[in-house]
């Protein structure tokens with residue numbers, strides 16, 4: 001670009017994306033805390049993340065969220081929408097099933113996304129497919145998209161049958177559904193690093209209730225993730241919980257699962273941007289970028305130390 005100023009030299013990528021993160025609360029169930037939110041967003045920026053999607057927030061974010069100069073861009077789905085008796089106590093809303101599609105559409109009309117928790121623990125009811133299908137239709141009718149939390153095989157089947165836009169976690173998802181997800185453009189955010197980390201803790205705890213469900217699903221999750229990429233499903237990198245700024249760990253987990261470094265980076269950069277509707281490094285596109293000293297595909301350690309992070313044309317690291 002004529003007259004441009006040199007900011008950094010090295011390997012430039014479209015800014016990284018964390019497609020599943022819930023900044024702003026220290027522990028599950030706590031209300032949104034603006035100081036914690038600022039700290040979490042800073043952690044994302046330092047990790048090279050210039051765009052986040054928050055599929056569920058502990059409260060309404062302040063106006064500057066996703067807008068301010070020193071903030072990653074952000075999409076969010078407001079509070080989680082769950083069934084009675086399910087999900088984290090203190091977080092989310094639990095409308096009657098008859099009202100749920102309307103609540104989801106109202107949320108999507110406000111922020112572009114709604115997030116529905118369609119299953120929870122093994123003995124809990126999975127959301128009826130008709131309810132979810134109506135929610136999808138209503139959300140789409142207002143131009144929004146719908147993401148679902150699923151960690152049960154039956155939930156995954158309901159999600160795909162209802163035609164949601166993204167399956168979050170997807171633990172236990174039937175591999176036979178992957179071609180249909182690819183065909184319909186249903187994305188998968190496996191949150192692989194956080195599920196793998198929980199697996200290690202749960203395996204070490206012999207008294208843990210519902211251990212067999214989690215161990216079974218989490219042990220197969222890396223294989224499922226790699227199979228999804230192979231089947232052509234849009235896979236998005238997402239880190240879920242605190243500490244924030246762990247996108248490098250998720251890329252590493254994808255590579256450890258057998259995803260190529262190029263595709264794992266795509267899941268945390270250009271293909272996630274494209275799925276969320278933002279262009280990459282093209283003329284006239286948003287100036288969101290991250291620069292590494294060496295090619296991160298041949299040296300994943302580069303991801304932990306970006307040379308420069310640029311959002312909205314301004315260097316923020």
Ligand SMILES: [Zn+2]
Nearest residue numbers: 020022056240
């Ligand atoms: Zn989550």
